[in-house]
Amino acid sequence: MQNWSTYIKWNPKEIIQPGSEDEIIRLVQKAIENKRKIRIIGTGHSFEPLWVNEDILVNLDKHSGIIEIDQDKQTVRVAAGTKLSTLGDLLFDQLLAQENLGDIDQQSIAGSISTGTHGTGTAFGNLSTQVIALKFVNGKGELIECALDNQFELFNAARLSLGSFGIITELTIKCVPAYRLELEKKKEDLYEVLNKLDQYNNENRNFEYYWLPYTDTTQTKYSNITEKPADKSNLGTWLNDILLENHILRLVAETAKVFPGLNKGVSKLSAALVGGNKKVHQSHKVYATPRYVKFNEMEYNIPQETFRQVVLDIKSCIDKNSFPIHFPIENRFVKEDDIYLSPAFGRPSAYIACHVYKGKPFKEYFAALEEIFVANGGRPHWGKMHTRDATYFAKVYPEFDRFIKIRNEQDPDRIFMSPYLQKILC
Numbered sequence: 151m152q153n154w155s156t157y158i159k160w161n162p163k164e165i166i167q168p169g170s171e172d173e174i175i176r177l178v179q180k181a182i183e184n185k186r187k188i189r190i191i192g193t194g195h196s197f198e199p200l201w202v203n204e205d206i207l208v209n210l211d212k213h214s215g216i217i218e219i220d221q222d223k224q225t226v227r228v229a230a231g232t233k234l235s236t237l238g239d240l241l242f243d244q245l246l247a248q249e250n251l252g253d254i255d256q257q258s259i260a261g262s263i264s265t266g267t268h269g270t271g272t273a274f275g276n277l278s279t280q281v282i283a284l285k286f287v288n289g290k291g292e293l294i295e296c297a298l299d300n301q302f303e304l305f306n307a308a309r310l311s312l313g314s315f316g317i318i319t320e321l322t323i324k325c326v327p328a329y330r331l332e333l334e335k336k337k338e339d340l341y342e343v344l345n346k347l348d349q350y351n352n353e354n355r356n357f358e359y360y361w362l363p364y365t366d367t368t369q370t371k372y373s374n375i376t377e378k379p380a381d382k383s384n385l386g387t388w389l390n391d392i393l394l395e396n397h398i399l400r401l402v403a404e405t406a407k408v409f410p411g412l413n414k415g416v417s418k419l420s421a422a423l424v425g426g427n428k429k430v431h432q433s434h435k436v437y438a439t440p441r442y443v444k445f446n447e448m449e450y451n452i453p454q455e456t457f458r459q460v461v462l463d464i465k466s467c468i469d470k471n472s473f474p475i476h477f478p479i480e481n482r483f484v485k486e487d488d489i490y491l492s493p494a495f496g497r498p499s500a501y502i503a504c505h506v507y508k509g510k511p512f513k514e515y516f517a518a519l520e521e522i523f524v525a526n527g528g529r530p531h532w533g534k535m536h537t538r539d540a541t542y543f544a545k546v547y548p549e550f551d552r553f554i555k556i557r558n559e560q561d562p563d564r565i566f567m568s569p570y571l572q573k574i575l576c
């Protein structure tokens with residue numbers, strides 16, 4: 151097995167792909183009888199070894215699709231293995247949509263919510279906040295149902311729980327009526343963006359920007375609901391999203407890998423080439439961008455109020471250390487929530503993500519930026535690289551102990567624990 155970035159490789163003893171809830175219950179009960187350990191994998195798009203163990207690995211690719219739609223309540227019951235792209239298409243056919251999404255759509259719905267996957271937009275929480283009910287098979291082999299209005303504490307812990315409560319079989323998601331988005335990309339000066347940040351966030355549904363290291367250039371992205379028809383031609387999107395952001399980026403990244411001295415120049419050249427464009431499409435197709443170029447990534451959530459200073463500290467740190475990097479740094483904004491293990495727990499949040507091309511060294515760069523995040527109360531994205539452990543998380547998550555207590559009740563024999571989860575949870 152290997153994860154999306156291919157950085158993590160491991161050999162589970164057995165890989166099982168159950169196709170129904172009954173099969174999932176039976177497999178957990180059998181594993182309990184035989185004193186075996188289980189981890190669960192969605193599509194392996196995480197960058198931390200959340201699924202690594204040496205025993206049973208469960209994947210729900212065969213347990214996929216919509217189970218039931220309630221048009222009056224605008225909710226959908228969905229099988230846990232469903233990919234976000236599939237869900238987006240199925241919902242659109244029913245004139246519904248998810249209110250917000252991240253920047254790719256290849257993950258499974260259960261995997262996405264289990265790490266607190268997020269998009270951007272100060273009016274929206276991460277994807278786990280869209281979940282209103284859950285079913286999972288716990289470490290005692292029981293099928294548990296919980297919801298916003300049924301066993302709230304258990305539900306609130308389980309809806310972002312890194313696969314540590316058991317196997318999620320089904321989720322109910324609160325949807326919104328289907329909508330189209332107009333996405334506009336612009337080239338803007340970093341300091342101008344920092345000055346106008348509140349305005350940009352207030353006046354646009356979804357605002358984010360990429361900053362190109364060693365320059366003052368950003369590419370800003372604004373998405374807003376539109377009544378305009380979806381674009382017929384895909385040429386503009388192909389040129390920008392596929393050719394420029396994938397094929398040309400890969401060529402440039404390969405060259406800079408062989409000649410590290412070129413990295414600063416590449417970043418400056420990329421800044422010079424940043425342009426503007428617009429596209430209109432169904433919401434789920436606008437959020438997602440194809441990512442064919444592989445990288446390793448670290449992303450931290452920080453309180454939104456510290457954002458400007460953290461950005462300036464990162465800029466000075468990169469300039470001072472001359473790290474051989476050229477991938478842009480991504481900046482997004484997310485509403486606070488009350489989910490115990492959500493990085494946005496209790497605070498309007500900003501997320502800052504840094505990427506390094508696959509195969510290039512990243513540890514020194516990530517360590518330097520992580521020091522800045524940690525000094526500002528940073529909470530890492532659970533699915534992206536970091537070096538934090540349970541002692542740190544107990545300090546930055548006010549409800550960490552409550553989460554651990556509920557987890558231990560659901561999995562007393564630690565069927566779903568692994569050495570990695572042991573490090574980050576207890």
Ligand SMILES: Cc1cc2nc3c(=O)[nH]c(=O)nc-3n(C[C@H](O)[C@H](O)[C@H](O)COP(=O)(O)OP(=O)(O)OC[C@H]3O[C@@H](n4cnc5c(N)ncnc54)[C@H](O)[C@@H]3O)c2cc1C
Nearest residue numbers: 192193194195196252253257258261267268312313318533
């Ligand atoms: C190119 C790329 C772009 C990305 N973009 C974003 C982004 O825009 N925003 C963002 O926040 N993140 C982003 N991510 C991170 C990604 O969304 C998360 O890592 C997400 O968890 C991956 O989903 P997955 O289905 O691959 O889950 P996996 O990585 O396979 O698993 C994640 C966790 O979910 C658990 N899990 C999976 N299925 C189940 C189940 N049925 N029951 C219980 N537990 C389960 C696993 O055990 C694990 O702990 C990106 C990653 C990549 C590689």
